[in-house]
Amino acid sequence: MKSIAELKAIREQMQSRINMRKEDEEGIRVVVGMATCGIAAGARPVLATFVDEIGRRNLQDVTVSQTGCIGVCRLEPIVEIYEPGKEKVTYVKMNPEKAARVVSEHLVNHRVVEEYTIGAAE
Amino acid sequence: MKELSLHLLDIVQNSISAGASRIEIGITDSQQRDLVEISVKDNGCGMSEEFVQRVTDPFTTTRTTRKVGLGIPLFKLAAETAGGEFKITSEVGKGTLVYASFQHSNIDRPPLGDLRGTLITLIQGSPDINIIYTYTTDRGQFVLDTEEVREVMAGVPINEPEVLNWIGEFIQENEAELSAE
Numbered sequence: 001m002k003s004i005a006e007l008k009a010i011r012e013q014m015q016s017r018i019n020m021r022k023e024d025e026e027g028i029r030v031v032v033g034m035a036t037c038g039i040a041a042g043a044r045p046v047l048a049t050f051v052d053e054i055g056r057r058n059l060q061d062v063t064v065s066q067t068g069c070i071g072v073c074r075l076e077p078i079v080e081i082y083e084p085g086k087e088k089v090t091y092v093k094m095n096p097e098k099a100a101r102v103v104s105e106h107l108v109n110h111r112v113v114e115e116y117t118i119g120a121a122e
Numbered sequence: 123m124k125e126l127s128l129h130l131l132d133i134v135q136n137s138i139s140a141g142a143s144r145i146e147i148g149i150t151d152s153q154q155r156d157l158v159e160i161s162v163k164d165n166g167c168g169m170s171e172e173f174v175q176r177v178t179d180p181f182t183t184t185r186t187t188r189k190v191g192l193g194i195p196l197f198k199l200a201a202e203t204a205g206g207e208f209k210i211t212s213e214v215g216k217g218t219l220v221y222a223s224f225q226h227s228n229i230d231r232p233p234l235g236d237l238r239g240t241l242i243t244l245i246q247g248s249p250d251i252n253i254i255y256t257y258t259t260d261r262g263q264f265v266l267d268t269e270e271v272r273e274v275m276a277g278v279p280i281n282e283p284e285v286l287n288w289i290g291e292f293i294q295e296n297e298a299e300l301s302a303e
Contacts, residue, residue, distance in 0.1 A: 002292040007274050010288055014278050034247065036193040039132050040123055044236070044243050051246055055283025066247035068139070 017060075027061030028107060029082040030054075034066040037073035042095060046077045049099035054107070062107055075121060081106060090118040123196060125235025126160060126224070132193040133162050133220050134244055140166025140218065144252040147241075151226075151234060151301070154260045158206070158224040158231060169212040177210060197222055204231035238293045241266070242286050249281040257297060264296040 032038070032047045050064050070078045075092035079102070082088050089112050091102060098116050105111045114120055123129050130147065137145045142164035150159035169177065180195045197220075198208040205225030212218040224231045241255055245268060255266040271280050271289060278285070 001295055002288060004270075004274055007271065007285070007288055010284050011275050011278055014282060014284060034131075034135060034243070036132050036191070036196070039128050039135075044128065044131060044239050047243055047246065048239060051242075051283055051286060055287070064246065066243075068135075 026084045027063060028084075030062060030064045030107070031067050031080045031082070032064070033068070033070040033076060033078045035069035037069055038076045038078065041073075041076035043077040045096045046079065046094045046099045049096040050079070050103065053100055053103040057103070057108065059103075059107060072118070075118065078118075083110075091116045092118045092121045123200065124232060126158070126200070126232050127235035127237045127240040129193075129197045129200060129222075130160055130162070130237070131240040131243055133160075133197055134240075136193060136220075137162060137164035137166050137218065138244075138248050138251065140164060140168070142166035142217065142251060144254070146254045146256070148256045148258070149234070149237065150258045152258070152260050153226055156226045158226050158234065159221070160223075161219065161221045163217065163219045165217040168214040168216050168218055170214055174210060174212050178208070194220075200224075200232060204228040206231075237297065238290050241293055242290050245289060246281045246286055249279050255293075257293075257300065259300040261300050264300060266293060266296075 030050055032043055032050065034043050034047065047064065047066065054062050054064060070080070072078065072092070077094040079091045079094050079099070080088055081091070081102075089106070091098070091113070094116070102113055102116065105113050123132070134145060134147065144165045146161075146163040148159065148161040150157060152158070177194055178198050180192055194210070201208040201222040201224055205228045206223035209221045210218065237257070241253070244253060251268070253268045257264050266289070268280060271285070275285060280289070
C-alpha cells in the first residue's frame with residue numbers, strides 16, 4: 001500500500017529540481033481543451049499521455065494546462081502548443097498515440113507534426 | 123459520455139469555473155443497495171434560484187462561444203435513463219451541490235469508468251483547489267484529501283508528474299481493495 005512516507009521521499013527528490021527550474025521561466029506551454037465537447041471526444045487520455053510522456057522524458061521546460069471550449073467542437077480533442085517566439089500550433093482530433101508522437105517530434109525535436117494540425121484537417 | 127467518470131470530470135469543471143477553492147466529490151458504488159451515487163459539492167460562486175431552474179436546459183450556458191451547454195443536461199439524462207434521479211441545489215455566494223443517482227443493476231447505467239483518470243486530470247489542472255474525494259462501497263470507504271498531499275509536499279506543486287503518479291496509484295490501490303469481492 002502507498003504510504004505518506006513514500007510521498008515524503010518524492011518531495012525530497014524533487015525539491016532541488018523545482019528550485020533550479022524557477023530560474024528560466026519561458027518554456028513551452030501545452031494546452032488541452034477540457035470542456036464537455038473535449039471530454040466526450042476523449043481529451044482525458046490525451047492529457048494523461050502528455051503528462052506521462054513529459055514526465056517520463058523529464059522535459060523540464062514544458063508545462064501542461066487545461067482550458068475550456070476552444071470553439072471548434074467537431075475537431076476535439078484539441079491541443080494547442082505555445083512556444084516562445086513562434087506561432088501557436090493547433091493540433092486537432094487528437095488521441096493518445098498522436099499525443100505521444102507530438103511529444104517526441106514537436107516538444108523534443110521542435111518539428112511540428114503537420115498532418116495533425118488544424119491546417120491539414122480543414 | 124461513455125463513462126460516469128467523464129460526466130464527473132465535466133461537472134467538476136463547472137465548480138472550477140465557479141471559482142471554488144474546495145470541492146467535495148462523493149462516489150457510492152453499492153451492489154447491496156443497488157445504487158450508484160455521484161455528488162459534487164463546491165464553495166464556488168453559486169447560482170441564483172432562477173438560473174438553477176434553467177440550468178438543466180441545454181440552451182442555458184455561461185459560456186460565450188455559443189449558446190448551448192450540454193454538461194448538466196447530459197448528466198441528468200444519464201441518471202434518469204438508469205432509474206436514478208438528478209438534483210441540483212445552489213446558493214449565490216455559498217456554492218452548489220450536484221447529485222445524481224443510478225440504479226446499479228440498470229442495463230442503461232454507464233460504468234463508473236476511470237475515476238482515477240478523472241481525479242488526476244482535475245488535480246493536474248487545479249493543484250491549488252482542495253479536492254476531498256470519498257469513495258464508498260459495501261466493503262468500506264476511502265478518502266483522498268489533496269490538502270494533506272499539499273502539506274506533505276510543502277511548496278512542491280502537487281501536479282508534478284511524480285506526485286500525480288503517486289496519487290494515481292494511491293487511488294487505484296484503495297479502490298481495488300474496496301471493490302474486491
